[in-house]
Amino acid sequence: MPQGQVPPPEPAGTAVDVDVLRTLFLSPAGWIHRRVESVLMSPDGVTRRKVSLDVDLAAHDPWPADAAGRLLVPVTIQAKQPLRNFDAVCEGEPAPVLGTEDNGALAELLLRGLIPEQLPLAEAALLAEQHVPAIVHVPELLVEDALDRFWAHCEHLRAVVHELIALGRLSAEDAENWDGDFALFTTVADQLARGFLLTFVLPAELAGRRLVLKYAMDEQYAAGRRSRAQDRLRHCWKPWVGRVGLHDLASCRSFHLELTVPAEVRLHEFTVLSAEDDRGGTVPDRAVDRVLAEDRIVQRWPGAVRGHLALRPTSRFDDAFCEMVILPARQGITAFASVAVSLITAVLLLVGVVAAAPDRVLGPGWQVPSAAASIVMSVVAVLLSWINRQPEHDLSVRVMRPLRYALNLEAFVMLMLAGAASVPFTPGSAGAYWALLLLLHTLSLVLVVRTWWVRRAVDRGRYTARARRRGP
Secondary structure (H helix, E strand, C coil), X not given: CCCCCCCCCCCCCEECCHHHHHHHHHCHHHCEEEEXXXXXXXXXXXXXXXXXXXXXXXXXXCCCEECCXXXXXXXXXXXXXXXXXXXXXXXXXXXXXXXXXXXHHHHHHHHHHCCCCCCCHXXXXXXXXXXXXXXXXXXXXXXXXXXXXXXXXXXXXXXXXXXXXXXXXXCHHHHHHHHHHHHHHHHHHHHHHHEEEEEEEECHHHCCCEEEEEEEEEECCCCCCCCHHHHHHHCCCCCEXXXXXXXXXXXXXXXXXXXXXXXXXXXXXXXXXXXXXXXXXXXXXXXXHHHEEEECCHHHCCCCCXXXXXXXXXXXXXXXXXXXXXXXXXXXXXXXXXXXXXXXXXXXXXXXXXXXXXXXXXXXCCCXXXXXXXXXXXXXXXXXXXXXXXXXCHXXXXXXXXXXXXXXXXXXXXXXXXXXXXXXXCHHHXXXXXXXXXXXXXXXXXXXXXXXXXXXXXXXXXXXXXXHXXXX
């Protein structure tokens, strides 16, 4: 709190010491010993995130409490969005979490406690009474507009303090600490504008105990920044590289993350990168090795659907994400598409031989084209179409897209074969018809071969995170 400044009144419904709350937020490793997070990308399209926290309530005394004396345990910052299928558990029993209004009051209190001491009294009061509530309570859809106004006011505050420094009205120590104090305040303000404190409300008798807190929720998987057309074309010739967000990475002493992908795909590589590494469209050499305690590359277990990372965070504000390289699984649609394209290639070759020399291949009584062949081809086309339309997770759809394209093309090829077998064409029309048919089949064959080529290239290390950081 700025020196000589009257503390603002605490929001209603809380009995929280500002210094205790600030310490809890800035030093979570002192009371959250271990965080185990599991992200399950299930085939039904839902991404389920489960978090388990080993919390020591004896690390601080007194603990923040509400007006009823219940303990308030702010475990993480969650994005401002509706919590879908949210469950919170303490020691195996359901536990309540703080509501929206009380969460906002707690966030206001935290930000007021982080206002830099170097600000003049009037500027600090204006910041605490107007700009802090404006960004804390802003709805999700208006966050960017509120932050634009907040950053504009921050530029004004910087100018005010730099003027005081130039006039010598701030001590050398205050001038030296100004940039760090203000950067800390603005960083936390940005986090609490885009998210909220996920705070457990626990009975007072649990004070001084070491507990296991758990919560789980469904999330919408982030599709990426590319347009749909670019995304579809890219995945036809490169492996799929996706991201898993790290929620409040450094909110604990030890962080473990486990990712499980659908069975239709396999996780080739799973590693952690800094969010700054992707700015400007390139990925430089600096990864977040400073926060890594262990990085297990899934490449050691080909065909894996699960990856694990163990991290040892060093700062509350390390900004990072997990990057994954996903390939089609060897079984399922991958194997089916390969067999289907191979068999259809053999069928086309056989049809070509029969058409070139029917007397040497078919016995007496058979005719080319044949109505029976038309029925068989139609049935195969329906089968290919049915196999290609099974419901899957969005992740599987993206990774398997080239093989799905190949199956769709082959289904169309089989329908064209059925038409060729049942409808007589003139020689000129037949030539054009067969040219189109062979073109479509060649395209599907290229997609399948390309999938295997990409798999082989990835297995040899061409598309690893280290190779991508070296640049093109």
